[in-house]
Each structure stands twice: as C-alpha cells, then as structure tokens.
Amino acid sequence: MSLAASPARPRRAVPGAALLREVVRRPNGLLGLSIVVCLLVVVVFAPLLAPYDPSAQAIPDRLEGPSLHHLLGTDELGRDLFSRLIYGTRIALAVAVPAVLGAMICGFVLGLAAGYISGWVDSALIVVMDTLQAFPAVVLALALLTVLGASLRNVIIVIVVSFAPSYGRVVRALVLSTKENPFIEAERALGASTLRIVGMHIVPNIVAPMFILLAMDIPSAITVEAGLSFLGVGVQPPTPSWGLILSEGFDRVRDTPWPVIGAGLALMITTLGFTMLGETLRDVFDPRLSRLGRWGRR
Amino acid sequence: MGLYIIRRLAMALLVVVLSMVFLALLVHLVPGDPVKIILGPRASEGLSETIRRQMELDLPVYEQVAHFIERAFQGDLGIDFLNQVSVSSIIGEALPHTLILAASSLALAVGVGIPLGVYAAAHPNSWLDRILGALSVSMITVPPFVAGLFLLILFAVHWELFPAIGAGSFSDPVDYLRHLVLPAIALAITWIGYLARLVRASMLEVLGSTYIRTAEAFGLRRSLIFYKYALKNAIIPTVAVLGFGFGNLIGSAVFVEVIFARPGIGTLLVDSIETRNYPVVRGAVLVIVVLTVLANLVADLSYRLLDPRIRLEGS
Amino acid sequence: MTGSQPLLDVRQLEVAYHVRGRSLLALRGVEFDIAAGEIFGVVGESGCGKSTLSAALIGLLPANGEITSGSIRLDGRELRGLGRRELRQLRGGQIAMVFQDPLTSLNPTIRIGTQLLDVQRAHLGGQRRRGDLRRRAVEMLTQVGIPDASERFGDYPHQFSGGMRQRIVIAMALLLRPSLLIADEPTSALDATLEAQMIELFKQLRHDFGTAIVFISHDLTVVSQVCDRMMVMYAGQAVEEGDVQSVFREPLHPYTKALLAAVPSRNQRGERLATIPGRVPSLSAPSDGCAFADRCTFVQPVNREREPHYVAWNGRRVRCNIYDPTSGYQSPPRREDVS
Numbered sequence: 001m002s003l004a005a006s007p008a009r010p011r012r013a014v015p016g017a018a019l020l021r022e023v024v025r026r027p028n029g030l031l032g033l034s035i036v037v038c039l040l041v042v043v044v045f046a047p048l049l050a051p052y053d054p055s056a057q058a059i060p061d062r063l064e065g066p067s068l069h070h071l072l073g074t075d076e077l078g079r080d081l082f083s084r085l086i087y088g089t090r091i092a093l094a095v096a097v098p099a100v101l102g103a104m105i106c107g108f109v110l111g112l113a114a115g116y117i118s119g120w121v122d123s124a125l126i127v128v129m130d131t132l133q134a135f136p137a138v139v140l141a142l143a144l145l146t147v148l149g150a151s152l153r154n155v156i157i158v159i160v161v162s163f164a165p166s167y168g169r170v171v172r173a174l175v176l177s178t179k180e181n182p183f184i185e186a187e188r189a190l191g192a193s194t195l196r197i198v199g200m201h202i203v204p205n206i207v208a209p210m211f212i213l214l215a216m217d218i219p220s221a222i223t224v225e226a227g228l229s230f231l232g233v234g235v236q237p238p239t240p241s242w243g244l245i246l247s248e249g250f251d252r253v254r255d256t257p258w259p260v261i262g263a264g265l266a267l268m269i270t271t272l273g274f275t276m277l278g279e280t281l282r283d284v285f286d287p288r289l290s291r292l293g294r295w296g297r298r
Numbered sequence: 299m300g301l302y303i304i305r306r307l308a309m310a311l312l313v314v315v316l317s318m319v320f321l322a323l324l325v326h327l328v329p330g331d332p333v334k335i336i337l338g339p340r341a342s343e344g345l346s347e348t349i350r351r352q353m354e355l356d357l358p359v360y361e362q363v364a365h366f367i368e369r370a371f372q373g374d375l376g377i378d379f380l381n382q383v384s385v386s387s388i389i390g391e392a393l394p395h396t397l398i399l400a401a402s403s404l405a406l407a408v409g410v411g412i413p414l415g416v417y418a419a420a421h422p423n424s425w426l427d428r429i430l431g432a433l434s435v436s437m438i439t440v441p442p443f444v445a446g447l448f449l450l451i452l453f454a455v456h457w458e459l460f461p462a463i464g465a466g467s468f469s470d471p472v473d474y475l476r477h478l479v480l481p482a483i484a485l486a487i488t489w490i491g492y493l494a495r496l497v498r499a500s501m502l503e504v505l506g507s508t509y510i511r512t513a514e515a516f517g518l519r520r521s522l523i524f525y526k527y528a529l530k531n532a533i534i535p536t537v538a539v540l541g542f543g544f545g546n547l548i549g550s551a552v553f554v555e556v557i558f559a560r561p562g563i564g565t566l567l568v569d570s571i572e573t574r575n576y577p578v579v580r581g582a583v584l585v586i587v588v589l590t591v592l593a594n595l596v597a598d599l600s601y602r603l604l605d606p607r608i609r610l611e612g613s
Numbered sequence: 614m615t616g617s618q619p620l621l622d623v624r625q626l627e628v629a630y631h632v633r634g635r636s637l638l639a640l641r642g643v644e645f646d647i648a649a650g651e652i653f654g655v656v657g658e659s660g661c662g663k664s665t666l667s668a669a670l671i672g673l674l675p676a677n678g679e680i681t682s683g684s685i686r687l688d689g690r691e692l693r694g695l696g697r698r699e700l701r702q703l704r705g706g707q708i709a710m711v712f713q714d715p716l717t718s719l720n721p722t723i724r725i726g727t728q729l730l731d732v733q734r735a736h737l738g739g740q741r742r743r744g745d746l747r748r749r750a751v752e753m754l755t756q757v758g759i760p761d762a763s764e765r766f767g768d769y770p771h772q773f774s775g776g777m778r779q780r781i782v783i784a785m786a787l788l789l790r791p792s793l794l795i796a797d798e799p800t801s802a803l804d805a806t807l808e809a810q811m812i813e814l815f816k817q818l819r820h821d822f823g824t825a826i827v828f829i830s831h832d833l834t835v836v837s838q839v840c841d842r843m844m845v846m847y848a849g850q851a852v853e854e855g856d857v858q859s860v861f862r863e864p865l866h867p868y869t870k871a872l873l874a875a876v877p878s879r880n881q882r883g884e885r886l887a888t889i890p891g892r893v894p895s896l897s898a899p900s901d902g903c904a905f906a907d908r909c910t911f912v913q914p915v916n917r918e919r920e921p922h923y924v925a926w927n928g929r930r931v932r933c934n935i936y937d938p939t940s941g942y943q944s945p946p947r948r949e950d951v952s
Contacts, residue, residue, distance in 0.1 A: 136549030517705035
C-alpha cells in the first residue's frame with residue numbers, strides 16, 4: 001500500500017483556469033490559497049510592510065511586550081519582532097522553495113534512471129534511496145550539517161538530499177507502470193526514440209503528482225529549516241529565520257513570550273496554508289490518492 | 299511469504315550496512331582535513347593528534363570503513379572525545395528515555411486518535427465530525443516542536459502545572475510521569491490528527507464495500523458490523539502507518555527533548571554536535587537509523603501478517 | 614396466483630429516491646406474488662429497478678430511498694413500516710439475500726466459520742451452544758457442495774474459488790431456513806460451467822428446503838432454465854408476468870418480444886444480432902404515456918398519452934395498451950407512424 005502501487009492512469013488535462021476554479025470551490029482550497037497568496041505578498045513586499053529594519057538593534061527597548069511602537073514587542077536585542085517575522089517569511093521560502101525544487105529535480109533524474117534503465121542501476125538506486133529514507137530527515141540533516149557547517153546554503157543542500165528519495169520513488173513507480181503499458185511497446189516497435197517516449201508519455205503523467213508533492217513538501221521543508229535553525233545548526237544569526245526567533249525567544253520566554261508565540265503562529269499558519277492547498281490539489285487531480293495518505297515524511 | 303520475509307530482512311541489513319558506510323565516510327565527504335572539520339579550525343595540535351589516532355584517520359579510507367562496520371556489529375561505537383568513555387554506554391544511558399517518550403506518545407496517539415476516527419466514521423457529516431475534521435487538519439500541520447513550545451509556555455511556565463525541565467528519575471515513577479506528560483502530548487498531537495483522519499477515511503471506505511452490505515443483509519447487529527466486520531479491515535493500514543512513521547517520530551522527539559531538557563538520544567545528539575563530540579554524533583545517528591529500519595521492518599511485516607489475504611498467499 | 618395465501622404479496626409498490634431536493638421514482642406500481650417454494654424470475658436490463666426492488670423487499674434501501682406507497686406482505690405480515698430492529702430480525706431469518714459478486718461478498722479478514730456462526734448467533738441469540746451452531750453450519754456447507762467442510766471451517770474466503778464462495782454465501786443465507794431467498798444476479802459473475810452448477814444448486818435447494826426464490830437476472834437463458842414463473846421489468850414497472858414456458862413461447866409485451874429476439878441462438882447463424890434501438894428513459898424525465906413507446910415497434914399515438922394499465926390476459930398479466938380493450942389501441946398491432 002505505498003504510492004508505488006497505484007497504476008498510471010491517463011490524467012485529465014486540467015487547464016489553469018479550470019484548476020483554479022476547482023481549488024477555490026472547496027473551502028479548504030480557498031483558505032489555503034488565500035494564505036499562500038498572502039505569504040507571497042509578504043515575501044515580495046516585505047520592505048514596505050515591515051515598520052523597522054529587522055536587524056536594527058535598540059538595547060534600551062529590549063524585551064518589551066506589544067505596544068504602539070512595536071506591534072508584537074521586541075526581542076532581547078531590541079529588534080522589532082513584527083518586522084523580523086515578516087522578513088522571516090522570506091527566509092522560510094528562500095530555503096524551502098529552492099530546496100524542494102532541487103529535491104524534485106534530483107529525485108526526478110534518479111527515479112527516471114532507475115525506472116527506465118532498470119537492471120542493476122535500478123537495484124543500486126533503490127538501495128541508496130532506501131538508505132537515505134532510513135534516516136529521519138532531521139537526523140540526516142544534523143549528521144550532514146556537522147561536517148558541512150551551519151549555513152543557509154547548507155540547509156538547502158541537506159533538505160535536497162533528504163527529500164529527493166521520495167520523489168525518486170514516485171517517479172520510478174510511474175515510469176515502471178507507464179513502461180508496462182502496451183502502447184509503449186507499440187511506440188518502440190514503430191521506432192520511437194527514448195527521448196520521445198519519455199517526453200511524450202512519461203512526463204505528462206508525472207506532472208500532476210509532482211505538483212501535489214511539491215505543495216505538500218514546502219511546509220515540511222519550512223518546518224525542517226525552522227527546526228534546524230532552532231537547534232542552532234541551520235541559519236545563523238542575525239538572519240531572521242523563524243526557527244532562530246523561536247530559539248532566542250525560548251531562552252527569554254519568562255521575560256516575554258511574544259517571540260515564541262509570534263514565530264510559532266507564523267509557522268503554524270504557513271504550514272496550514274500550504275497543506276490545505278496541497279490537499280485540495282490532490283483531491284482535484286485524483287480523489288483516489290487522498291485515501292492512501294503519505295507516510296513518514298513530515 | 300517466508301521468502302518475502304527473508305528478502306525483506308536482507309534488504310534491511312543492507313540498508314544498515316550502507317548507513318554505516320555513509321557514516322564512516324561522512325568526515326571524508328567534504329574537502330579538507332577531517333580533523334579540522336570535526337574539531338573546528340581552532341583545535342590544538344595535541345588534541346588533533348589524539349583524535350587522528352583514535353579515529354584511525356591515518357589508515358586508508360576503506361579500512362576505516364571496514365573497521366567501523368566490524369566494530370559496530372559487535373556493539374562498539376568508539377570512544378567519545380570529551381570523557382573518553384565508550385559511546386555505546388553513553389547512548390545506552392540516554393536511549394531508554396527516548397524510547398519511553400516515543401512509546402507514550404504512540405500510546406496516546408493511538409488511544410485518542412483511533413477512537414476519534416471511529417467515532418467520526420460512525421457519525422459522518424455530523425457537526426462533531428466536521429469539527430474533528432477541521433481540528434485534525436490543524437493538528438497535522440502543527441510542527442511538534444512548536445506544539446512543545448506552546449505547551450511548555452502555557453502549562454509549565456504560565457500555569458506551572460507541569461515541570462518544564464528534565465525527566466525526573468526512575469526511582470520516583472510518579473515524578474517521572476509528570477515530566478513525561480507535556481513532551482508526550484507535544485509529540486502525539488500531530489499523530490492524533492493524522493490517525494483520526496486515516497481511520498475515518500479507512501472506515502468509511504470499508505463501510506461501503508459489498509461484504510458489509512452482505513452482513514447487513516444477514517441481519518447482523520449494527521454494532522457488530524461496525525466494530526468487528528468493518529474495523530478489522532480498516533485498522534490494517536493504520537498499523538503500517540504507525541511503524542513507518544517511527545522515523546518521523548524520532549526526528550520530532552529530538553526537538554521535544556531539547557525543548558524540555560529531557561535526557562535522551564535527541565538531546566545527546568544535539569549536545570554532542572555543539573561540543574564537537576563527533577563519535578557520539580556518529581554513534582547516535584547510527585542507533586537511530588537502526589531503530590528506524592527495525593520499525594519499518596516490523597510495520598511492513600505486521601501489515602502483511604494482519605491481512606489474511608497476504609499472509610496466506612499460496613496456500 | 615393460487616387459492617391459498619401467497620408467501621410474498623407485493624401490491625402497487627412505489628419507491629422513490631430523494632436526490633438533491635427532488636424525488637425520483639425508481640419503482641412504480643410493481644405488483645406480483647410468489648407462492649411458497651416457487652422460483653420467481655425477475656428480468657430486465659440495467660436500470661429497470663431490479664436492484665431497487667430487491668433492496669426494498671429486504672428493507673435495505675439506501676438512506677435517501679423510501680417506499681412511498683404500496684405494500685409488501687410476507688406470510689400475511691406487512692413489512693412496510695416495520696421498525697429497524699424488526700427488519701433486522703427478518704433479514705437472514707425469514708428473508709435472505711445473496712448478492713452478485715461472490716468475490717466481494719464475504720469479509721476477507723474473518724474466517725468463514727466465524728461469519729457463519731455470527732449469522733446464526735444474530736438470530737438465535739444464546740439459545741444454542743457453539744457446538745450445535747458449528748454442526749449446523751458444517752452441514753449446510755456440505756449440502757451446498759463444499760467438500761471437506763469441517764476441515765475448511767476455519768479458512769478465509771480468499772482460500773476458496775469464486776464458485777465456492779458463492780456457495781458459501783448461499784449456505785449462509787439458508788442457515789436459518791428462510792422462507793424467501795432473494796438472489797440478485799447470482800450467476801452473472803460466473804462462467805458457463807459454474808453457472809450450470811449454480812442452476813442445479815438452486816433447484817436442489819428448492820427441493821431440499823422448500824425455499825421460495827426470487828431470481829433476479831438480466832440473463833433470459835438462465836431464467837428459462839431455473840424459474841417457474843417470471844416477471845419482466847422495464848423503467849421501474851412490471852410489464853409482463855406469467856409462467857416461464859408461456860412467456861417464452863408467446864411473449865406478449867413488445868419489450869419481452871424484443872428481449873427474446875435479441876438472445877443469440879444457434880439458428881441465427883450468419884444473421885445480424887438483434888438489438889433494441891433507443892435507451893431506457895431517465896428517472897428524472899418520466900413520460901406521460903407508455904415508457905417503452907419510443908422504442909416500441911408497435912407504437913401508436915395513443916401510447917404516448919395514456920399510460921398502460923397492468924391487465925390480465927389468459928392467466929398472465931401484461932402492461933401494454935395492445936392487450937387492454939379499454940385503451941383505445943387499434944388492433945391488429947401495427948405501427949401508425951412510419952417515419
């Protein structure tokens with residue numbers, strides 16, 4: 001009962017406008033999409049929305065609660081919490097989006113190779129993917145960051161490495177089941193090249209599930225980055241990662257709980273938005289998939 | 299079936315060995331002097347030499363890997379840097395706390411999540427079902443460490459109902475339990491939401507099948523149909539999900555342990571990274587991987603054993 | 614239609630489904646009766662209401678279905694309006710039902726023995742000891758043709774072949790000696806050999822237990838081999854009823870004629886297979902006149918205005934204006950408008 005068991009079905013071609021309509025029609029989808037759009041707005045217009053420079057310290061004003069000057073108060077260095085949270089959105093997405101895209105591309109290549117070439121290449125790749133998946137994402141990240149050193153760039157690399165195998169599996173399963181299709185044999189008999197078969201038959205079947213996995217993985221990636229930064233092995237200060245805000249706020253939680261509350265809520269709302277959107281997309285493309293669920297990812 | 303078990307065991311073993319290789323090679327993945335990578339640029343010469351000797355970094359790489367694997371299978375994970383104590387014993391002290399935490403969270407998740415899911419399936423589209431639906435989505439999306447932080451602030455700091463730090467000791471079970479409550483809840487929240495949804499969906503799907511209609515047609519009582527005929531079928535994927543999610547659980551446990559300053563393999567791992575105590579880092583990661591592989595194996599096999607159609611294949 | 618009281622007596626049965634605020638009639642004015650020990654066939658194409666009829670008889674209409682009018686009497690007892698508990702006691706006890714697909718009719722995770730015991734326990738309560746119940750179940754399994762029933766009592770459904778599973782379900786149905794068995798497409802999922810065996814089994818069951826059987830099928834050939842009397846359904850109504858020999862020898866309703874003509878036979882070798890042009894009218898757009906008018910070879914304008922009554926004709930019944938002297942149909946039957 002893994003995703004690998006579902007046979008390839010011809011996907012309904014769902015053009016953009018119809019897709020949008022379907023998503024918005026469902027309350028979960030509407031809410032999720034709104035949240036994601038708001039987040040994107042915050043990312044793009046951060047300098048306009050943030051009242052202060054996120055790095056601007058003002059020691060006399062440190063550790064204050066919410067006030068007229070500072071919407072959510074200040075942290076231990078007097079920096080405005082609200083501004084930091086806003087810029088934190090940029091950090092979160094700046095890590096998550098490239099990481100997930102990178103994982104998708106790597107996974108795609110690996111899965112394609114495994115499924116299409118078969119033989120010992122396939123077996124070897126499966127063993128490698130299984131091994132990587134035997135490490136909980138956070139634990140793998142910690143191990144790698146120990147030798148790579150803590151930085152934003154390394155966090156992205158680490159997420160790519162730990163998320164890629166699941167994309168690899170999905171692609172491999174799709175390739176294998178598409179390959180079984182008699183019409184592929186027919187195409188080969190007619191002399192179609194490998195590239196043509198991949199491009200015309202395999203790729204379109206893959207687009208929809210990839211899309212969905214992407215939407216569901218972004219919140220996971222955001223959470224992983226926040227967690228790693230919280231532990232001190234991710235993004236380094238003074239970059240305003242939500243995870244860092246959480247950890248700094250945690251140290252001073254008895255003075256003011258607002259950094260923890262603010263960053264915590266920011267994380268929760270973000271993951272909620274993306275997850276709802278992802279689940280709605282999954283329902284739209286193939287209601288059958290929602291029953292299988294996904295294991296062991298977040 | 300027997301053949302499948304053997305194949306699966308072999309695969310698990312292969313994965314463990316490969317993980318060992320990976321961990322042994324870890325220091326060499328990045329260009330530069332391994333010792334400098336481990337200890338940082340400001341390491342003293344004396345310490346560097348000791349490390350180099352202890353980790354056998356002068357030997358050819360494949361020998362390092364082979365030794366590591368060989369010793370690991372014998373239970374020897376090396377000596378730690380700080381106290382020159384066996385890594386295995388350090389892990390051995392920390393691991394039980396983590397396992398207890400994991401077990402309690404799972405028990406909590408199962409004890410709350412599954413009944414919720416069954417209830418929702420028994421009353422679909424009722425207002426309670428809808429509330430549970432909305433709630434479970436929120437539960438799924440709360441990262442456990444955020445949940446832990448919130449719980450800590452609310453119940454330990456603000457209201458001072460539960461302790462905020464440590465695990466208590468085994469000699470005082472009640473105290474130990476008190477220290478367990480908040481961390482276990484933090485870990486369980488995500489799972490409760492997830493299980494409730496899974497069980498609900500699974501039950502509803504089973505309830506729509508022909509054999510349930512047959513049971514109805516033969517006049518069986520509704521409660522019998524629901525709890526015996528339907529649940530038995532619906533629960534099978536749940537067991538597998540729990541096992542496969544174990545790795546995920548451990549990953550979240552790392553955070554929860556750090557937040558609540560609980561002793562455990564997670565805290566050990568994070569502390570060792572901070573103190574650059576590399577052998578402990580490597581050993582702890584390996585132990586976690588082995589546990590995850592075991593859990594996956596159990597999940598996979600139990601799923602096959604629970605479903606008579608798969609268990610008795612070929613009879 | 615004998616002097617003594619029929620076992621099952623259905624009068625003017627009307628069943629509606631409530632869908633999106635509208636009520637769609639799936640069964641209209643269905644009437645028939647069955648004597649004890651009789652095998653009664655119900656024939657019709659998909660969508661004619663056969664399944665709705667069987668669900669209504671056993672009280673298992675879906676949540677949005679409702680018997681809006683008419684009566685169902687089993688042994689003189691009115692079934693319509695019975696409470697849930699009473700209906701449940703009836704099911705499996707006096708009326709039993711066997712579904713179409715044997716591969717999915719049995720719970721895959723429970724041993725067949727347990728399922729057989731559960732059925733008995735649901736009706737007999739704590740009256741009998743487990744040993745007795747087990748013995749009865751094993752006996753029944755043997756009677757329906759399961760070899761080594763006692764050894765295989767603890768096996769799971771998937772360990773049996775499709776034909777065997779069908780027999781197990783039938784055994785389950787007959788455990789409590791119901792007076793009426795409803796078989797919904799019992800042979801449709803079986804191949805020719807199994808089908809023949811199943812036909813033999815049904816005859817034997819009637820002989821051994823005296824159970825009346827409602828045999829629902831779209832397969833006319835099977836019906837002709839196993840049923841005593843039959844009823845043809847179309848678009849939620851009964852359109853013809855009579856004993857099987859007469860119906861096959863001399864079909865009355867144009868629909869029945871067309872159905873019989875469409876059955877492939879050796880004698881038609883080389884000829885085109887006959888079909889009935891047109892489609893079954895949709896539930897949401899019932900017509901004013903005869904439901905079959907659009908597809909009927911003998912249609913006349915009067916048929917589009919006047920809904921035909923279910924009239925008696927030579928010891929049989931037929932819902933067709935042709936046989937109703939009061940309908941205004943011009944005999945001999947011919948097509949008025951040739952377009």
